[in-house]
Amino acid sequence: MIKHDVVIVGAGLAGMRAAIEVSKELDVAVLTKVYPSRSHSGAAQGGIAAALGNSESDSWEEHMYDTIKGGDFLNDQDAVEEYVKAAPSIIYELEHMGCVFSRTADGKIAQRSFGGHSKPRACFSADRTGHAILHALHEQLMKQSKSIKIYNEWNMHSLVTEGNRCNGVVVSNVKTGAIEVMQAKAVIFCTGGYGRIFKITTNAFASTADGVMAAFRAGIPVEDAEFVQFHPSGLYRQGILFSEAARGEGGYLLNGKGDRFMEQYAPSRMELAPRDIVSRAEQSEIDEGRGVDGKDFIHLDLRHLGEARIMERLPQIRQLGIDFTSVDCVTDPLPIQPTAHYSMGGIPTNKFSQVVMDAEGTKMEGFFAAGECACVSVHGGNRLGTNSLLDATVFGRRAGMSALEYAKTVDFAKVNEGPEKTKVLKSFEDIYQRDGTESYNQIRNEMKEVMMEKCGVFRDEEKLKACIETIKSLHLRFKKGKVTDKGKLFNTEIYEILELENMLEMAQVIATCALARKESRGGHFRTDHDKRDDENFLKHTMAHGTIDELELKYKPVVITKHKPTERTY
Amino acid sequence: MATFRIKRYNPEIKPEPYYEEFQLDIPEGATLLDCINLIKWTQDGTLTYRMSCRSAICGSCGMKANGHAQLACQRQATSLLDKDDTITIEPLGNMQPIKDLVVDFEPFWDKVNKIKPYLQNDVSPPQKERTQSPEQFRLIDDSSTCIMCGNCYSDCNVLEVDDKFLGPAALAKAQRFVGDSRDKKTLERVTELSEPGGIWDCTHCGECVERCPKPAQPFYRIKEIMSVALEQGVHNNNGARHALSFVKSVKSSGRLNENMIPVESMGYFNFKGLIDLIPIGLRMLLKRKIPPIIHKSIDDVKDVKRIFKELDQ
Numbered sequence: 002m003i004k005h006d007v008v009i010v011g012a013g014l015a016g017m018r019a020a021i022e023v024s025k026e027l028d029v030a031v032l033t034k035v036y037p038s039r040s041h042s043g044a045a046q047g048g049i050a051a052a053l054g055n056s057e058s059d060s061w062e063e064h065m066y067d068t069i070k071g072g073d074f075l076n077d078q079d080a081v082e083e084y085v086k087a088a089p090s091i092i093y094e095l096e097h098m099g100c101v102f103s104r105t106a107d108g109k110i111a112q113r114s115f116g117g118h119s120k121p122r123a124c125f126s127a128d129r130t131g132h133a134i135l136h137a138l139h140e141q142l143m144k145q146s147k148s149i150k151i152y153n154e155w156n157m158h159s160l161v162t163e164g165n166r167c168n169g170v171v172v173s174n175v176k177t178g179a180i181e182v183m184q185a186k187a188v189i190f191c192t193g194g195y196g197r198i199f200k201i202t203t204n205a206f207a208s209t210a211d212g213v214m215a216a217f218r219a220g221i222p223v224e225d226a227e228f229v230q231f232h233p234s235g236l237y238r239q240g241i242l243f244s245e246a247a248r249g250e251g252g253y254l255l256n257g258k259g260d261r262f263m264e265q266y267a268p269s270r271m272e273l274a275p276r277d278i279v280s281r282a283e284q285s286e287i288d289e290g291r292g293v294d295g296k297d298f299i300h301l302d303l304r305h306l307g308e309a310r311i312m313e314r315l316p317q318i319r320q321l322g323i324d325f326t327s328v329d330c331v332t333d334p335l336p337i338q339p340t341a342h343y344s345m346g347g348i349p350t351n352k353f354s355q356v357v358m359d360a361e362g363t364k365m366e367g368f369f370a371a372g373e374c375a376c377v378s379v380h381g382g383n384r385l386g387t388n389s390l391l392d393a394t395v396f397g398r399r400a401g402m403s404a405l406e407y408a409k410t411v412d413f414a415k416v417n418e419g420p421e422k423t424k425v426l427k428s429f430e431d432i433y434q435r436d437g438t439e440s441y442n443q444i445r446n447e448m449k450e451v452m453m454e455k456c457g458v459f460r461d462e463e464k465l466k467a468c469i470e471t472i473k474s475l476h477l478r479f480k481k482g483k484v485t486d487k488g489k490l491f492n493t494e495i496y497e498i499l500e501l502e503n504m505l506e507m508a509q510v511i512a513t514c515a516l517a518r519k520e521s522r523g524g525h526f527r528t529d530h531d532k533r534d535d536e537n538f539l540k541h542t543m544a545h546g547t548i549d550e551l552e553l554k555y556k557p558v559v560i561t562k563h564k565p566t567e568r569t570y
Numbered sequence: 571m572a573t574f575r576i577k578r579y580n581p582e583i584k585p586e587p588y589y590e591e592f593q594l595d596i597p598e599g600a601t602l603l604d605c606i607n608l609i610k611w612t613q614d615g616t617l618t619y620r621m622s623c624r625s626a627i628c629g630s631c632g633m634k635a636n637g638h639a640q641l642a643c644q645r646q647a648t649s650l651l652d653k654d655d656t657i658t659i660e661p662l663g664n665m666q667p668i669k670d671l672v673v674d675f676e677p678f679w680d681k682v683n684k685i686k687p688y689l690q691n692d693v694s695p696p697q698k699e700r701t702q703s704p705e706q707f708r709l710i711d712d713s714s715t716c717i718m719c720g721n722c723y724s725d726c727n728v729l730e731v732d733d734k735f736l737g738p739a740a741l742a743k744a745q746r747f748v749g750d751s752r753d754k755k756t757l758e759r760v761t762e763l764s765e766p767g768g769i770w771d772c773t774h775c776g777e778c779v780e781r782c783p784k785p786a787q788p789f790y791r792i793k794e795i796m797s798v799a800l801e802q803g804v805h806n807n808n809g810a811r812h813a814l815s816f817v818k819s820v821k822s823s824g825r826l827n828e829n830m831i832p833v834e835s836m837g838y839f840n841f842k843g844l845i846d847l848i849p850i851g852l853r854m855l856l857k858r859k860i861p862p863i864i865h866k867s868i869d870d871v872k873d874v875k876r877i878f879k880e881l882d883q
Contacts, residue, residue, distance in 0.1 A: 035620075036675070038718045039628040096699040099689025099752065101707070108701030126714070132627060133714060140688040153675075176668065238599065241625040316785070317715075321625060324644050325601070346839040357750040364862075442611035485615030488582045491669040494615040 002418045005030040005150070005288065006408050008170055008185040009159045009470040010212060014131070014390060015372030015397035016191035017138035022401025024148040026234040027408055030183065032152040032172060034207060034496070041193055041205040042372075042393060045131025045316065046244035047115060048123025049390035051088035055109045059120040061085045066563060068388060071117040071275045072345075072381020073523035073533065074565035075225070075541070075558055080352040080377045082561065087395045092124055100137035101126050111237040113314075114249045117275035117570075127318045128244050129182050131390055156496055157211060158425045160219040160368070161416055165358070167219075167368035168414045171425045175496065180425050182418045186408035187367045189400045190216065190348060190356075191393075194373040196229075198511070199341035200446075200453035201240040203232055209500035210507035212374040216348045217510070221358055221365060222557070224376040225346035226507070227515035230384055230524045231458050233279040235340020236325055237298040243337060245386040247303055247330075252315050254283070255300040256291040257332065259278030262299075265515035267570040274570045277383040277524045278343040280339040284458040293336065293481045300334035316475075339458050344382055345524060346514075349543065349556075354400035358489065359541060359558035367407060371400035373374045378541065381396075381558075382523020432498055437481030444475050444482065445501050448508055456512045461529040465516040472509045476548075479505060506548045514542045517553050535565050571649055572596050574609060576617070577660040581669050587667065592643075596647045602657070603642035619671035620635050626783055629719030633671045634660040639721035641783045662724035664733075678720050681736050684746040685763070690755040706751040709794075713746040716786035722778035734767040738778035738788030741769060745791035748798055757837035769795050770809020808843075811835045821878050824868035828861040 007023045009016045012033035023029040033040065052059040058256040086302040096102060096110065103111040103125055105234050115123040126133035142149050154175040161182065169184040184237040192212025196204030216221055229402040233254070234243040238354060248254070254272050256262045266282040267274035274282075287297050303311060308331045311319055315330075322328045322335050348370040349357050354377075356368040379392055448471075455468035520534035521527050539558055546552040571593050580585035600608075603621055604804050610617040624643040631642040635650050636658050650657045665673035716720040722738035736744075745765055747753045763769050766786045769792050778788040800810060815834035819827040832850075836843035854860050868874070 035628070035630060035680075036718075039622050041623060041629050044623050044625060044627050044719075093695075093697070093699055097695040099747075099750070101710055101746075101750075102699075102702075104702050104704045104707045106704065106708075108703050110699050127711070129627070129715065132717070136714070143683055144688040146683070203625075205628060207622045239624075317627075320808075324626065324646075326599070435674065440612070486618075488580065488616070490582045490832070491618055491672050493618050494610075498865055 002416070003181050003183045004413070005028075005183065007184050007187045007189065007404050008032060008183050009189045009191060009195060010170060011038035011040070011356040011372070011374070012151065013042035013191060013193060013372060014134055014138060014393035015191070015400065017142055018394050019189050019191060019371060019396030019401035019404065020149050021138070021141050021145070022398055023405045023408075024145050026405055030150045030152060031142070032155045032157060032170075034154065034156045034175070034211075035481050036153045037142065037151065038136060039078070040135060041208055043135040044203070044205065044242060044389050046128045046242060047246035047249060048113060048125035048130045048387040049092065049134065049394070050115070050118065050122050050385070050387040051092045051113060051124055051391065052085065052120070052122055053089055053092065053110060053124065055105055056121050060120055062327055064088065064122060065118055068379065068385055069381065069563050070568055071385040074381065074535070074539065074563070075228075075522060075569055076381030077352070077378050077559040078108055078364035078561040078563060079559045081379050083352055084377075084379045084392070084395050088317065088391055091337075091394045091398065095134055095137060098141055099132045103127055114247065114273060115386045116245050116248065116270070116273045116279065117198055118387070121159070122391045123246070123249065125246065127313075128246050128315045133388060134394070141490035151182070156499070157192070157215060158428070158499070159215055159421070161421050162219050162365070163414065165364065166366040166414060168416050171421050175493075176491055178423055178492060180429070182416060182421050184413060184416050185427075186411050186413055187369065187404040188474065189404050190368075190370040190374055191372045191400070192374040193395060194344040195504065195507050196344070198448065198452050198508045199229075199457070200449040201235055201238075201338065202341040203235055203240055203242040204341065210503045211500065213347055213372070214503040214506055216356070216370070217506070221348055221356060222545045222554070223346060223510050224349040224543055225514070226510045226544055227379060227518050227525045227542060228345035228382050228523055229341060229511065230276055230343040230345060231280040231339040231484050232275055233283055233339055234301055234337045235342075237323070237336035237338050238495055239325060241321060241325060241341035242340070242342070243321065243335060244315070245276070245299060246299060247315055247318055249461065250310065251306055253301050253302040253305075254279070256286045257286045257293045257295065258291060262286050262291070270570040275383055275385060275556070277526070278570065280458055281526060287338070298336040298338045301337045302334040303330045304332065304334065320395050328392040341380070341453070343389060344373055345376065345380045345382065345384055347374045350375045350377055353403045354379060354396050355403055360461065360554060367411070369400040369404045371396035371531070382525060427496065428499070432484055432495055433487050435482055435484050437483055439478045439482045441479075441482045441498055444479055445504075447504060448472065448475055450509070452508055456515055459528050460515055461514065461527055465512050468512045469509060469516065472505060473514060476505050476509070509548060510544050510551065513551050514544055514553065518542060533568070539565060571655070572647070573654070573656040574605065575656055575658045576669055580616070580660075580669050600647050601643050602635060602640070602645045602647045602650060606642060606659070611697070615781055617847070618669045618814050625730045627717060629717035630719045632662050632719040632724065634662060634724065637726040639663070639781045641719060641721065644783055662720055664724055664729045665720065665728060673722060677733075678723055678737070678739065681740040682718070682743055685740050686735060686759070687747070689747060689750065689753055691752055692754065695696050700752050701755055704749050709749040709751070710746050712785045712787065713742050713749065713791050714741050715784040716746070717784055719783060720781060721781040722788050725777050727775050727777055728773055732771065735771050738766055738792070740773075741772070741795065742786050742788040742791040748795050756798065757802050757804070760795060760802050760804050763795055764799050764804050764807045764809060769799065769805065770807065781845045808835050808837075820874065822867070823865060824871040824874040827865045829863065
């Protein structure tokens with residue numbers, strides 16, 4: 002049995018920021034199914050929000066209001082307040098660690114405009130901000146290599162719990178296939194999102210709901226699963242991210258007729274309205290036949306920015322356009338469409354990143370979560386651009402602090418290594434022994450297709466019911482899949498199968514929660530209930546139970562400063 | 571129909587690597603990674619490789635296509651077809667294969683760790699950010715785009731013969747700090763980087779620039795470290811002496827004094843190094859490869875001197 006004071010699962014921004022905190026006093030392990038520098042935080046492009054006021058006067062109060070309005074008033078406002086107040090210090094701290102930021106003429110951290118933010122508050126490193134922060138944190142981990150042990154290419158399979166206490170995780174080494182129990186006084190999940198459930202997504206192949214589902218199987222509900230963000234600028238067909246910074250720098254969205262159609266949807270903010278609104282506008286244009294050449298994409302036009310500005314502020318985007326579509330945005334508009342991007346929902350936590358098990362806030366002792374896998378909820382029904390890197394770093398730091406404080410006060414609990422290991426071993430054996438005929442690739446494609454079609458930007462009861470039925474039938478077929486690689490050495494096939502199982506179950510949770518929420522709010526839009534309904538649905542969904550018997554409960558929203566009002570831009 | 575000729579290796583089953591061919595209709599707009607995924611998902615689930623972001627930022631899917639390291643997600647598959655409609659796929663070089671296209675990255679990361687890959691500045695920071703001008707930012711802009719994919723490491727010609735060489739990725743990472751106005755250990759860094767295995771062991775072939783999928787382009791970063799090392803007066807090593815001797819010779823005569831270069835590179839007081847040169851010199855003498863003993867200037871040496879003057883040297 003492997004033993005560490007604290008085990009962190011996931012080595013993106015949240016996980017590494019947490020590790021730095023824990024390593025100040027205790028022994029900490031960071032487990033990642035890739036390498037830290039491969040984590041999907043690195044794909045974030047546009048910026049990280051903080052009211053530094055480096056280019057225009059700004060305040061945490063404005064940041065707070067923008068975040069809550071952007072989230073369609075489903076955010077827990079006490080958490081939002083602490084989160085935006087912590088923003089400047091977390092940015093300065095990153096800068097002091099060595100993070101590379103673009104600069105103003107007088108040498109301060111440069112800031113630019115972003116959707117839904119009333120002030121230019123996105124601190125950035127050209128158009129690779131996530132990458133810059135990810136590597137800065139990785140550098141700190143390499144510096145602290147004596148107190149932080151990194152397990153590269155290890156997967157996490159289940160939580161070890163006893164009653165309301167978490168005592169470790171069961172993991173496996175991808176290279177050898179060996180399954181191990183990792184005992185810990187505290188466990189932190191920073192496992193990221195689950196955009197891979199959808200056909201068109203910005204997400205990496207690794208974003209597959211592993212953490213959220215492992216927690217769910219240990220009795221932790223999923224909060225607000227129906228709130229999935231569709232980003233307005235995904236590369237046509239591939240879904241690859243073209244940063245909102247492109248619009249922050251002044252890019253236009255044009256329909257097939259060449260019109261800046263955002264004028265019809267959000268006249269005051271135009272292209273810089275929040276993402277849910279822009280994505281719906283794009284989808285409406287496409288659905289009503291005003292896509293480019295009548296097809297299912299519209300144009301992102303940057304030509305008027307000029308080559309010099311594009312090369313200074315958006316060089317990576319230009320290269321992505323050239324490599325992936327042979328379009329140079331200096332001379333031609335880029336074909337884009339809405340793409341599944343971010344999960345507002347996830348493992349419910351309080352504002353100290355402590356995982357809670359119900360609406361009353363009952364804690365799972367020794368278990369913490371931060372970043373996209375967690376739902377605090379600071380983003381409510383829709384996250385604003387640049388608020389996710391902030392979420393990951395602020396709550397990563399908090400999770401680290403909370404776990405450290407907790408782990409210092411307790412001893413290792415007894416763990417029955419044998420049975421814990423056997424359970425996971427059995428799930429491996431079960432897959433190895435399958436000799437069905439169903440293709441996992443086919444099942445995965447059908448899941449992605451149905452989630453995009455029926456649980457995407459626009460939803461209704463009929464679509465969602467059909468979606469749930471399809472997912473259930475895919476789950477049955479999943480058990481009769483065909484396995485070809487039965488070896489132990491670096492068996493990526495078996496991990497893809499385990500990930501697919503997590504995604505199928507997560508898909509069912511998402512669709513079930515979406516069916517029950519008979520209103521439209523933030524990223525969740527029901528064409529059959531197209532208004533927000535505060536009377537009945539100003540509350541967080543909590544999906545409890547098992548995948549076969551989901552039980553939906555609800556949790557009140559914490560409202561402190563801002564009463565819900567109509568949301569127009 | 572295209573042929574993907576893939577180097578397979580699975581020591582659990584067979585100790586020797588072998589090539590296997592797969593046929594695939596390349597879908598419109600498909601990247602090399604899309605095609606390899608299709609092969610894995612529809613033809614052979616045992617095919618093993620790394621991948622994650624599929625947008626050229628995570629650095630997982632480095633592999634050799636037609637002999638050169640590339641990110642599979644960044645290349646349109648059709649652009650790689652040879653005249654027989656074939657693409658040959660192999661694992662990255664200079665690293666030990668584990669299974670199929672997966673190689674052992676540990677030695678790569680060990681070398682990155684050696685260059686102290688973190689900001690060193692003991693001065694307590696201000697309350698807000700440390701300032702850095704846009705010009706100072708630009709000095710580390712390119713090196714900070716590195717995604718640690720290992721493509722440069724794979725195709726580095728020095729590493730092929732000398733695994734002590736830190737390699738292009740680690741050195742580009744080093745420039746990220748040597749060039750950073752906030753880092754306080756510039757002299758220590760360039761001194762260490764001038765030791766054997768460091769910057770001066772690069773042979774300037776430029777292969778890493780060709781293979782780099784980002785603007786990081788290690789060889790240019792290595793040159794930048796060399797300039798800083800020379801400016802900082804870190805001359806007490808063969809590499810720096812070689813560079814300085816080269817410049818001195820061209821400046822004074824317009825051409826290389828090939829008899830003096832080895833001597834000056836070793837250093838006049840490096841007796842052991844000089845003695846080591848004697849057998850080579852004798853062999854060159856026997857093969858009549860010794861350059862003329864009397865070194866003559868070129869006719870227009872004045873013009874060369876003028877160039878140096880223009881460059882303010």
